[in-house]
Amino acid sequence: MTTHPSLAIEATGLTKAFGDTQAVDGVDLAVRSGSVYGVLGPNGAGKTTTIRMLATLLRPDAGSARVLGHDIVTEADAVRGLVSLTGQLASVDEDLTGRENLILLGRLLGLKRAQAKARAAELLEAFGLADAAGRLVKNYSGGMRRRLDIAASIVVTPQLMFLDEPTTGLDPRSRNQVWDIIRALVAEGTTILLCTQYLDEADQLADGIAVIDRGKVIAEGTPAQLKASVGSGALHVRLLDPQQRPDAERVLARELGAAHGEPDPAALTAPCVSADRAAEAIGELSRSGVRVAGFSLGQPSLDEVFLALTGRPAEEQDPETATVTHEEQPA
Amino acid sequence: MSTAPTSPARPGPTAQEAALRSALSSTPRPPRASALSAALTFGWRGMLKVKHVPEQLLDVTITPVMFLLMFTYLFGGAISGSTEDYLQYILPGILVMSVLFTTVYSGVALNTDLTKGVVDRFRSLPIWRPAPLLGALLGDSVRYLVGGTVIIVLGLALGFRPGAGLGGVLAALALVLVFAFGLSWVFTTLGLVLRSPSAAMNAGFMGIFPLTFLSNVFVDPRTLPGALEAFVDVNPISHLATASRGLMEGTAASGSIIVALATAAALTAIFAPITTRLYRNKG
Numbered sequence: 001m002t003t004h005p006s007l008a009i010e011a012t013g014l015t016k017a018f019g020d021t022q023a024v025d026g027v028d029l030a031v032r033s034g035s036v037y038g039v040l041g042p043n044g045a046g047k048t049t050t051i052r053m054l055a056t057l058l059r060p061d062a063g064s065a066r067v068l069g070h071d072i073v074t075e076a077d078a079v080r081g082l083v084s085l086t087g088q089l090a091s092v093d094e095d096l097t098g099r100e101n102l103i104l105l106g107r108l109l110g111l112k113r114a115q116a117k118a119r120a121a122e123l124l125e126a127f128g129l130a131d132a133a134g135r136l137v138k139n140y141s142g143g144m145r146r147r148l149d150i151a152a153s154i155v156v157t158p159q160l161m162f163l164d165e166p167t168t169g170l171d172p173r174s175r176n177q178v179w180d181i182i183r184a185l186v187a188e189g190t191t192i193l194l195c196t197q198y199l200d201e202a203d204q205l206a207d208g209i210a211v212i213d214r215g216k217v218i219a220e221g222t223p224a225q226l227k228a229s230v231g232s233g234a235l236h237v238r239l240l241d242p243q244q245r246p247d248a249e250r251v252l253a254r255e256l257g258a259a260h261g262e263p264d265p266a267a268l269t270a271p272c273v274s275a276d277r278a279a280e281a282i283g284e285l286s287r288s289g290v291r292v293a294g295f296s297l298g299q300p301s302l303d304e305v306f307l308a309l310t311g312r313p314a315e316e317q318d319p320e321t322a323t324v325t326h327e328e329q330p331a
Numbered sequence: 332m333s334t335a336p337t338s339p340a341r342p343g344p345t346a347q348e349a350a351l352r353s354a355l356s357s358t359p360r361p362p363r364a365s366a367l368s369a370a371l372t373f374g375w376r377g378m379l380k381v382k383h384v385p386e387q388l389l390d391v392t393i394t395p396v397m398f399l400l401m402f403t404y405l406f407g408g409a410i411s412g413s414t415e416d417y418l419q420y421i422l423p424g425i426l427v428m429s430v431l432f433t434t435v436y437s438g439v440a441l442n443t444d445l446t447k448g449v450v451d452r453f454r455s456l457p458i459w460r461p462a463p464l465l466g467a468l469l470g471d472s473v474r475y476l477v478g479g480t481v482i483i484v485l486g487l488a489l490g491f492r493p494g495a496g497l498g499g500v501l502a503a504l505a506l507v508l509v510f511a512f513g514l515s516w517v518f519t520t521l522g523l524v525l526r527s528p529s530a531a532m533n534a535g536f537m538g539i540f541p542l543t544f545l546s547n548v549f550v551d552p553r554t555l556p557g558a559l560e561a562f563v564d565v566n567p568i569s570h571l572a573t574a575s576r577g578l579m580e581g582t583a584a585s586g587s588i589i590v591a592l593a594t595a596a597a598l599t600a601i602f603a604p605i606t607t608r609l610y611r612n613k614g
Contacts, residue, residue: 055455059612081363081457089448095380107372108456110361126354136383152452156360181351188355 008033008160008191009054013063016049023049025215026063031208036182036192038206038223040199042306046215047195048088051162054193055085068159084158088165088195090145091152094138098129098148101137105155116155123151127181143174150181160191167201179204199305203227211309219309226305234298235272235281240291242266248290255281272297369462370469377470390436391478395429396485402549403489410550415490422486423503423575424548427568429482430475430511431543435535437471437515438522442531445523445613454611461607468515475511479504495581503578506591510571513595516602523609548572567594 009031016024024046031037039047052058054067056076064071070078085091092101099120106116124133127147137145146166153161163182167175182205186192196202202209203223211219211226219226227233235256239248242265252259252270256277259270272278278297285292364372381387402425407417441464444450453463483500493500517538522531545559546568552560563569570590577584 052451055451057451057454077457080455081360083455085452085455087448087451089451091448091452093376093449094447095383096376097383100379104372104376105452105456107375108364108369108453108458108462110364110368112361115361122350122354126350154355157355180348184348184351184355188352 006033007031007066008035009037009065009067009193011050011054011063011065014050014053014060014065015062016046016053016058016060022215024053024060027212027215027217029065029210029217031191031193033191034186034189035207036186036194036205038202038209039193039195039212040197040202040209040305041195041212042197045212047212048164049215050212051085051164051193051195055083055162056080057085082158083160083162084153085162086149086153086164086166088168090137090149092137092145092149095136097134097136098124098140098144099133101148101152102155105152109156111156119155123155127151128177141174143170143177146170146174146178147181150178154185154190157188158190160193161185162193162195164195165197166194168197199227211305213306213310233272235270235278235295236262236298237268237270237282237285237295238264238293239266239268240293244290247288248285251285251288251290252281255284266293363457366459366462369458370466373463373466374469374473375466377467378473380470381474388474388477391429391433391474392481394432395425395478395482398428399425399482399485399489406549418486418489418491420551420576421549422482422491423579424546424572425486426479426482426503427507427510427572427575428543428548429478430507431514431539431568432536433471433475433478434511434515435518435532435539436474437468438518438520438531438535439528440471441467441519441522442525442528446528450613454613460611461603464519464603464606464610468512468519471515472508472512475508476504479507493579493581495579495583499579499581503575506574506578506588507571510567510591510595513598516599516606519606520602520609523606523613542566542568546572567591570594 007030009029011027011029014024014027014029015022027046027050029037029039029050039050041047049058053060054065054072056072056079059073064073066072067079068082070082072079093104096104102120102123103116106119107113111119121130121133124130127150129144129148129151132140132144137148140148150163150166166182167178170178179201182192182194186205192205194202194206206223209221209223209226210217235252237248237252239245245261245265245268249259249261249268252268256270256272259268261268270281272281275297278295282292282295399422402421403414403418407414407421411417411420444467450463483504495502518531518535521534522528525531525534546563546566548568552563552569555563567590570587571594573584574587574591576582577587
């Protein structure tokens with residue numbers, strides 16, 4: 001296998017089965033140094049298994065990968081010296097305090113006692129956890145736990161960071177905080193492999209995205225390419241007067257090609273490829289005398305991406321995490 | 332009170348953001364932690380857990396105290412004619428039993444750890460592979476020490492008089508701790524093979540319970556039926572109890588001490604690598 005120095009991750013044909021379940025079925029990845037690469041897929045698609053192989057926690061059944069130039073099987077120890085992992089389960093010790101967690105990691109990574117303490121204090125301050133530093137992690141909120149988890153991953157700055165669903169289950173505010181931290185990390189030059197179920201998260205953060213389904217990469221590209229291949233987002237319109245909905249539907253269908261009502265009698269939706277087209281359509285509505293209460297331009301959801309790419313909706317295969325609802329980021 | 336009309340207030344470029352930036356700016360990677368330092372750090376982790384969850388110490392203190400009081404005052408008279416005589420016989424044995432029973436919890440704790448995400452982080456660190464396991468056992472050894480000390484202090488208060496004085500008692504305690512360290516590796520292996528903490532607990536006690544009772548901890552084996560006596564005589568726990576008695580009484584049985592140390596060494600040599608391997612390959 002040839003090695004490109006500009007590639008932080010180079011995986012070919014990674015395969016892993018658990019019993020009869022083919023969790024990862026020949027995944028190829030090429031992740032540029034300094035970029036954020038999103039791996040997008042529903043629960044059970046093989047995202048976590050892929051990350052665990054790349055982070056040297058699992059041995060692939062077949063295929064190979066180099067992380068920062070080191071083979072993940074034969075040079076696993078070298079890989080471990082350069083990467084850090086923020087797992088799907090919070091990878092911090094719940095029975096210790098936040099400060100103790102960070103000191104523990106610092107000591108294990110080779111910092112002297114005083115250095116480890118100073119670094120812990122610095123990180124707790126930076127991540128807004130200084131007030132909770134002496135509390136046991138089991139009493140932390142989900143957002144605090146996540147931030148501590150990421151802080152623990154950068155006690156010593158890694159060259160590459162694996163982030164497995166960093167915002168699943170978080171409220172919008174905590175989610176924004178985590179996104180800000182990830183952006184700051186990238187600005188400092190860390191390469192990030194980000195697994196997520198949310199297209200908008202990948203869209204917000206990632207330079208490139210691989211969509212993974214049933215252990216296989218089914219699409220790859222920039223967020224823009226991916227959204228374009230999916231077709232479009234959607235224009236959601238709310239009317240002041242539900243009586244005008246048939247008129248609005250006619251106008252939107254003429255302007256955007258299709259439109260349909262929603263369960264809410266005052267709301268309707270039309271597929272829409274760009275904000276410009278949406279603005280024109282809204283303008284056309286008001287010219288026709290339809291009074292608009294509000295409108296928004298939504299991105300295609302993971303479900304719509306999957307529907308477009310595979311012709312079937314994303315499957316939730318893990319009943320435990322499938323119930324986690326995705327709260328929309330406030331506009 | 333009014334709130335911002337658009338979005339939840341996002342902190343602007345504040346002191347916090349500056350702190351974030353400065354915390355993220357690359358710090359030079361320190362040299363790797365030595366094997367010893369990593370193991371001791373994991374030992375420290377074990378100590379912190381005892382500090383935050385002191386109830387953990389209940390099982391290593393209450394149970395042995397109950398056993399000591401129960402056996403001495405309930406069965407002592409019947410077995411040895413007087414509770415005083417029986418205390419002299421059973422105290423080193425209770426010390427062995429209480430510390431060995433505690434070793435089962437090392438496997439339970441490891442199994443519990445595996446259900447948490449933190450193990451993934453430990454396994455992704457560039458550290459000496461057995462460090463988390465060795466460190467946990469070092470931490471557990473402190474708990475064994477606490478349990479053993481409780482027994483000895485209570486025994487002295489009840490009238491136990493070691494012929495070899497404090498030095499003999501400490502030597503016996505040290506020997507029991509070394510043996511417990513070796514035996515712990517068996518239970519950490521079990522903890523990695525079995526599915527749940529309670530399975531690790533049940534399997535552990537299913538093994539250690541009969542092995543301890545089929546030894547000379549409680550009764551003189553000469554009173555036992557022939558086949559049973561033969562088993563008791565080769566049981567390493569009998570040798571450990573005999574050695575502890577010898578050290579405390581000042582009649583050191585060097586043969587038994589050697590058997591006890593050799594058993595600990597053999598258990599470590601076999602089960603420490605198995606545990607490490609299982610831990611590393613745990614999916």
